[in-house]
Amino acid sequence: MAALEHLIDALRRLPGVGQKSAQRMAYHLLQHDRAGAQQLAAGLTAALAAVQTCSQCQGFAEAPICSVCSDASRDASLLAVVETPADQAVLERSGSYRGYYFVLGGRVSPIDGRGPREIGAEALLARAANSRVREVILATSFTAEGEATAYVLGEALKARGLSVTRLARGVPVGSELEFVDLGTLAHALADRR
Amino acid sequence: MAALEHLIDALRRLPGVGQKSAQRMAYHLLQHDRAGAQQLAAGLTAALAAVQTCSQCQGFAEAPICSVCSDASRDASLLAVVETPADQAVLERSGSYRGYYFVLGGRVSPIDGRGPREIGAEALLARAANSRVREVILATSFTAEGEATAYVLGEALKARGLSVTRLARGVPVGSELEFVDLGTLAHALADRR
Ligand SMILES: [Zn+2]
Ligand SMILES: [Zn+2]
Numbered sequence: 001m002a003a004l005e006h007l008i009d010a011l012r013r014l015p016g017v018g019q020k021s022a023q024r025m026a027y028h029l030l031q032h033d034r035a036g037a038q039q040l041a042a043g044l045t046a047a048l049a050a051v052q053t054c055s056q057c058q059g060f061a062e063a064p065i066c067s068v069c070s071d072a073s074r075d076a077s078l079l080a081v082v083e084t085p086a087d088q089a090v091l092e093r094s095g096s097y098r099g100y101y102f103v104l105g106g107r108v109s110p111i112d113g114r115g116p117r118e119i120g121a122e123a124l125l126a127r128a129a130n131s132r133v134r135e136v137i138l139a140t141s142f143t144a145e146g147e148a149t150a151y152v153l154g155e156a157l158k159a160r161g162l163s164v165t166r167l168a169r170g171v172p173v174g175s176e177l178e179f180v181d182l183g184t185l186a187h188a189l190a191d192r193r
Numbered sequence: 194m195a196a197l198e199h200l201i202d203a204l205r206r207l208p209g210v211g212q213k214s215a216q217r218m219a220y221h222l223l224q225h226d227r228a229g230a231q232q233l234a235a236g237l238t239a240a241l242a243a244v245q246t247c248s249q250c251q252g253f254a255e256a257p258i259c260s261v262c263s264d265a266s267r268d269a270s271l272l273a274v275v276e277t278p279a280d281q282a283v284l285e286r287s288g289s290y291r292g293y294y295f296v297l298g299g300r301v302s303p304i305d306g307r308g309p310r311e312i313g314a315e316a317l318l319a320r321a322a323n324s325r326v327r328e329v330i331l332a333t334s335f336t337a338e339g340e341a342t343a344y345v346l347g348e349a350l351k352a353r354g355l356s357v358t359r360l361a362r363g364v365p366v367g368s369e370l371e372f373v374d375l376g377t378l379a380h381a382l383a384d385r386r
Contacts, residue, residue, distance in 0.1 A: 001255055003236075003243035010236035013229035014204075015221045021209060024371070027279040028208045029237070030244050030253065036206035041237035043196075043203035044222070044230045050196035051223050060223065062194055086220040178217070 004030070056127070058120060059103040060085045068092070068101060075099045077134035081124060081153065083107050083141060086178045091139060094185040099137070102127050107140055107149040116152050124153065128162055135163045137192055141177045142167075165192045197223070249320070251313060252296040253278045261285070261294060268292045270327035274317060274346060276300050276334060279371045284332060287378040292330070295320050300333055300342040309345050317346065321355055328356045330385055334370045335360075358385045 004026060011022035029037040054061035056069040068074070068088075078099025082088045088101050104119045128136055136157050140146040154164045168191030177185075197219060204215035222230040247254035249262040261267070261281075271292025275281045281294050297312045321329055329350050333339040347357045361384030370378075 001244070001253060001260070003240040003255055004253060007236040007240040010229070010233040011207075013226060013232065014218045016214060016217070020372070023279065023282070024209070025207045026240070027277065027282075030240060031278060033206060034241060036203070037237045037241055039206065040203040041234045041241070043200040044234035044237075047196045047200040047219070047223060048227060048230055048234075051194070060194060060197060060220075062196055067194070084220065085224060086216065089216070089220075179213070 054103075057088075057101045057103055058105070058123065059088050059101060076130075076132040078137065079128055079133045079135070080137045080139045082139045083119075083146065083149070083177070087139065087141075090178055090180070090182070090185065091189075094182045094189065096186040096189045104140070104149070107143075107145040108152060109145050116149075116156070119149065121153060121156065125156060125160065128157055129160065133162065135165060137189075138164060138166050139177065143174060143176070146177075167192050247296075250281075250294045250296050251298070251316065252281050252294060269323075269325040271330065272321055272326045272328070273330040273332045275332045276339065276342070276370070280332065280334075283371055283373070283375070283378065284382075287375045287382065289379040289382045297333070297342070300336075300338040301345060302338050309342075309349070312342065314346060314349060318349060318353065321350055322353065326355065328358060330382075331357060331359050332370065334368070336367060336369070339370075360385050 007026045008019075008022045011017055011025050012019060017025070029040075050062045051060050052062070052064070053059070054064075054066035054069055056065050059066055059068070061067075063070075075098045078097075079102055080091060080097060080099055081102045081104060082091065083104050083106055085103055088103055091097050091101075102124050104124070106114065106119050108115055108119060138150040138154055140149045150166055154166075157164045167188040200219045201212075201215045204210055204218050205212060207215075210218070222233075243255045244253050245255070245257070246252070247257075247259035247262055249258050252259055252261070254260075256263075268291045271290075272295055273284060273290060273292055274295045274297060275284065276297050276299055278296055281296055284290050284294075295317050297317070299307065299312050301308055301312060331343040331347055333342045343359055347359075350357045360381040
């Protein structure tokens, strides 16, 4: 059953999906939810075509500039730096932040040869050089690598005369920002230091 | 971000995938594995086109008759009755069964108005009427509904003079056949009664 096996292999590429889950998903779709399978195929194709990188914040966009960056009503004095588009989305959903964003390409990891350059530090410094930016909020994860990322970026930003803050430690240490509950995030934003 | 939201909605239709997992999958695919997203879209489309129902066993097939039913070297005196194509696949992988299959459309569930007719009892009786079938192995799950299914089908098959067996209770009671380990299944097949 070549087509079925190929589908199972493709489903295994999803994060958190092993062989058994992939099998279960494939059988479920083909036996009980062919409309869902069609919807997923169409959704993937459409998202691949529509979702690009915002030229201003490096986050996800469905136009050259994303809807956040093109929203002139936001507070241009604030720039939040996050590790991923998913982290940006969770800060947005917290409803407590009205500034702009810069989305890094992950966090520094010396072991993997990923330094400030690899995660886009230069583009961040260029973006932060905008004269209206007063404060850069480093909203990287409270993991060792997230802290290291905040440290190196914070030093570079301070050297350029920018005010640099960090989310308050309401965020549980060792956790991924993406999985933090929204109330904790709202407090952490209010208590930023 | 309409395309992204649609993709997340589509991913939520996968069994066992909630809102958070779907978000994580969508972000992962778009940010880190666009080739995987493409592979999954293509795999879904190809499987939808290729996978049909075998006219003989009602299991999955990539031709009008599936590869098991068209394999003349199998033991035509044995017919195993399973609830789903996934259960058929796991029995095949156990490597202990060389007969043919009949795949039900699930199991009886009076609460949901699903009786013997709804799961394909008539097609099973027609298939089992083949003169070479000597023994029908009822390999339904050892859940209340699976046992009820085995009971009603077993009575109908015995009334037609067929020898009816059940997988041995090596299979943990209350569990779904699909998730049983292969060694247990092999023993259960050998000890069928
Ligand atoms: Zn943007
Ligand atoms: Zn077949």
